Amino acid sequence: MDGYQLFMAMLAVYICGLICIGWYFTKRQQTVTDFWLAGRKIGTIGIGFSSAASWLTAGGILAVIGFFMLLGMGSIWGFVAPNILALLIIAIFVKKFKNLPSITQAELLEQRYSSAIRAPVGIIITIVMILFAVADIKGFALVLQIFYGVDPIYAALIVALAVSAYVTLGGLSAVVWTDVVQFVFLSIFALAMAFLAIGAATSGSADISSASDLISNVSTDWWNPFIIGIPMVLIFVFAIIPGWITEQDPWQKVWAAKDSTSARNGLVLGSFLVTVVFTACAFIAIGLNSLYPEISAMGFPMGMGLAEPALLTFIVETFSPAVIGLCAIGLAAASMSCADTFATSGASCVSRDIYQRFVKPDATMKQMLTINRLSVLFIVAAATVSSFFINGILDAIHIATFIASASYFFPLMGGLYWKRATKEGALAGLILGGVAQISFTVYDLLMTAPMAPPYLETVHPILMNHGVIVGMGLSGIAFFGVSLLTKPSNVINLAPFFKDVAEELASHDAQEVDDQSLEYQNFLKTLDEQITGERAHLHLRLESSATVNWRKFIEQLREAYPVWVTPTGLDSVYRLIQADMLACVSITRGENEKEIWFASEPQVDSVEMQKKEVFIAYKEVSKALENVGILLTIPSED
Known part of the structure; x- marks a missing residue:
């Protein structure tokens, strides 16, 4: 061999x-x-x-x-x-x-x-x-x-x-x-x-x-x-x-x-x-x-x-x-x-x-x-x-890094910490920085002779690394400038990132749950619970009596219960009733077009309370489905 x-x-x-x-x-x-x-x-x-x-x-x-x-x-x-x-x-x-x-x-x-x-x-x-x-x-x-x-x-x-x-x-x-x-x-x-x-x-x-x-x-x-x-x-x-x-x-x-x-x-x-x-x-x-x-x-x-x-x-x-x-x-x-x-x-x-x-x-x-x-x-x-x-x-590594730095560094990090950042500012920073950086890179590669220093570096030291400092500068100017000139972001967009905004937006209307009822006890038997680190993972997988038209169902759910929001599209729907959005109950489509999956990841010390929130979410989803003739029920134990 x-x-x-x-x-x-x-x-x-x-x-x-x-x-x-x-x-x-x-x-x-x-x-x-x-x-x-x-x-x-x-x-x-x-x-x-x-x-x-x-x-x-x-x-x-x-x-x-x-x-x-x-x-x-x-x-x-x-x-x-x-x-x-x-x-x-x-x-x-x-x-x-x-x-x-x-x-x-x-x-x-x-x-x-x-x-x-x-x-x-x-x-x-x-x-x-x-x-x-x-x-x-x-x-x-x-x-x-x-x-x-x-x-x-x-x-x-x-x-x-x-x-x-x-x-x-x-x-x-x-x-x-x-x-x-x-x-x-x-x-x-x-x-x-x-x-x-x-x-x-x-x-x-x-x-x-x-x-x-x-x-x-x-x-x-x-x-x-x-x-x-x-x-x-x-x-x-x-x-x-x-x-x-x-x-x-x-x-x-x-x-x-x-x-x-x-x-x-x-x-x-x-x-x-x-x-x-x-x-x-x-x-x-x-x-x-x-x-x-x-x-x-x-x-x-x-x-x-x-x-x-x-x-x-x-x-x-x-x-x-x-x-x-x-x-x-x-x-x-x-x-x-x-x-x-x-x-x-x-x-x-x-x-x-x-x-x-x-x-x-x-x-x-x-x-x-x-x-x-x-x-x-x-x-x-x-x-x-x-x-x-x-x-x-x-x-190859550097080109990829420079494109990332010049395009979405400011929209990403600025959005995490600056409430005044807007979608227009983010798009302006993303597009101007990204286009500028890609253009600088292509031009630099075309103009550089074999075995010679990068062309832009010979023009001025600030243009080294395919001009990424200039690309980032243009992105930052566009991001901050356009954000200040445009309308502030919607509170729905701010809530996941800023706790004070989420607390103002969230609904605190208490809903009582009879934790001794047979329906709730059956619900708890169906709910999957796992503890990992500082959070619990609550999952509920249910099947409806008929195929669910997801888009129509979500529209009816949001109309009937305004606490349900879709910040990233119809694929993930959140019941926004608390500042911790990861703990908020979410629903997604399951493995097939009849299944609906519920999930919540609360802090460990609030698991019992959050189980009741999942139950309330289940009741609201069930009611919205009933309005279109579809049943969603908790299977009972023999």
């Missing part, structure tokens, strides 16, 4: 293990929330390891090592520091958005502004996620090309088929727990390579006999993270971090966490784990610089073509086929752990923000799970095709 056959055998075993994890979770999915948010049951360890694994792509790691070799610690501001800082910053904002009843950022923005913004944001996020996944596929393609001379298309197919298999089976639960496995492989690989590269650099030199000698010989400038100058550091920070703190996939993990504490601590843990891997990358670079001094002598950017694959070259020249195969598995884990997250996040926009919201609002849960899985396949396929048209690994 040659080296490639050995690798394929190990990869097959590895992928089978991932698919088994996906299969395990597929039987535990009852709702779209289960698929996309893992039933909101993920703890600190799952959030932490998954967050770290999702941001450590194989291509990114190879590029980081290359930048460390050529530029030293001054290079951290282009990728390393934003990775670490973004997770910590998101942890600060956890409490603000953890309890918002959203599955995607586009859905959240519709709640805040209007339906007009949902599709554009959903499309932008989908494009961003595809570009991120491109970097994963290209990184793995580089690994297989150097290790085994394999054509890039086969690397793309391996990632595409593997990720599609376990994600379409297990949804976000499969993503999180396969990420845990994948991070273990990746971190062991990175730490082992750091020791081996340092060891190889010291064993063949008479002047450098120990790791401490090797490290002490590194120049002071190499260690200085601010050697590029504070203005350049600030440009990188403001260009990259806004795009990453508004990236959808970590927000979905926050929404999937069982409570705010788990989400916050998980993100902090993820930031620490990312730091560990990047620290290993720095030591790998030190060892490789000693082994291949001719690469660092070439400088940046001329040496990047050799620095990026330098670790792979070292592995091929040093180790046996079995060890090379294990290294390939470690880098495959890095590729898949990112690609699965981006596929899941992008597919949620395709299925929920576009298909369900605008194509088929009355889609059943069974139909939505099918569309969800097809959307994952679409994202992976689009990334696979795109990987053959984009050359740079980090360039």
